[in-house]
Amino acid sequence: MIQKIKTxxxxxxxxxxxxxxxxxxSAIVFYILMxxxxxxxxxxxxxxxxxxxxxxxxxxxxxxxxxxxSIVSSIILFFNLLWVSxxxxxxxxxxxxxxxxxxxxxxxWKRRIYSFLITLLLVFIIVVEIIAFLVVSFLxxxxxxxxxxxxxxxxxxxxxxxxxLIQFVGIWILTSFVYKYVIPVKVKLSAVLKSCLGVTxxxxxxxFLYQSFFVSFQQEAYTVLYGALANIFLFLLxxxxxxxxxxxxxxxxxxxxxxx
Numbered sequence: 461m462i463q464k465i466k467t468x469x470x471x472x473x474x475x476x477x478x479x480x481x482x483x484x485x486s487a488i489v490f491y492i493l494m495x496x497x498x499x500x501x502x503x504x505x506x507x508x509x510x511x512x513x514x515x516x517x518x519x520x521x522x523x524x525x526x527x528x529x530s531i532v533s534s535i536i537l538f539f540n541l542l543w544v545s546x547x548x549x550x551x552x553x554x555x556x557x558x559x560x561x562x563x564x565x566x567x568x569w570k571r572r573i574y575s576f577l578i579t580l581l582l583v584f585i586i587v588v589e590i591i592a593f594l595v596v597s598f599l600x601x602x603x604x605x606x607x608x609x610x611x612x613x614x615x616x617x618x619x620x621x622x623x624x625l626i627q628f629v630g631i632w633i634l635t636s637f638v639y640k641y642v643i644p645v646k647v648k649l650s651a652v653l654k655s656c657l658g659v660t661x662x663x664x665x666x667x668f669l670y671q672s673f674f675v676s677f678q679q680e681a682y683t684v685l686y687g688a689l690a691n692i693f694l695f696l697l698x699x700x701x702x703x704x705x706x707x708x709x710x711x712x713x714x715x716x717x718x719x720x
Contacts, residue, residue: 471715479558479559479707479711481704481707481708481711482704484555484558484559484707485703485704485706485707486700486703487551487555488548488551488555488703488706488707489696489699489700491548491551492699492703493699494544494547495544495545495547495548498540498541499541499545499548499583501541502538502541502542502545502583503583503586503587503590505541506583506587507587507590507591510591512591512594542576542579542583543576545583546572546575546576546578546579546580547575548579549575549576549579549582549642550572550575552638553571553575553642553644554571555642555707556642556643556644556710557644559707559710559714560644560645560714560717562718563644563645564644566644578641578642581637582634582638585637586634589626589630589633589634592626592630593623593626593627593630596622596623600616600619603615628660628664631660631664632656632657632660635656635659635660635663635706636649636652636653636656639652639655639709639710639713640652643710643713645717647713647717651713651716652713655709655712655713655716658709659705659709662705663702663705666701666702666705670694670698
């Protein structure tokens with residue numbers, strides 16, 4: 461077991477010298493920051509169109525959901541938001557082309573249209589997952605109003621576990637979808653799900669540490685050091701960490717592809 465771990469670390473170290481995942485992760489973080497607002501606005505606009513209330517929607521994206529806007533203007537705005545958001549997917553495609561060095565690079569305009577369509581599907585998956593999570597939250601509130609939790613306290617724990625599982629499976633599906641369609645070669649779905657399961661577990665662990673350890677316990681220390689920028693610094697650090705894990709998974713998938 462120890463020998464396998466040593467072999468894995470040695471192999472990964474040699475791969476990092478070739479692909480420089482730290483630099484690739486930095487590029488991904490930049491485009492994540494660039495598409496946060498348009499992607500968030502797009503998702504909230506779709507939810508608003510379905511009459512699903514989201515806190516902060518009227519204030520942040522009121523122009524998008526303004527009923528006085530014409531249908532043509534709404535379509536143009538929707539397309540622009542989706543096109544800008546697809547820049548992140550296009551970056552992931554470029555990074556995949558960089559990693560898969562022995563695969564022919566994709567033509568720009570084909571890759572850009574492909575990224576647009578993939579982003580459209582990603583937005584659809586995100587909306588479906590948000591609706592599923594909201595439905596579970598609604599059921600919890602209804603049960604709480606009926607005071608059923610006082611009769612069956614284990615039921616509350618079970619539903620909270622269900623919420624966590626929905627989040628986990630949602631991220632797992634999103635990650636698997638991205639890996640499946642940004643990699644420039646055909647990959648079996650079973651292999652993608654297996655590798656993405658590890659990536660998702662690491663993401664969940666890092667997010668838990670970010671929320672509970674850094675934010676809750678170390679907030680004062682970081683505030684003293686970075687002042688008002690403490691939250692921004694921690695958020696960027698978390699983004700970089702999950703981007704690095706994504707690149708590491710991509711590189712390791714390529715390593716397995718070469719072995720096959």
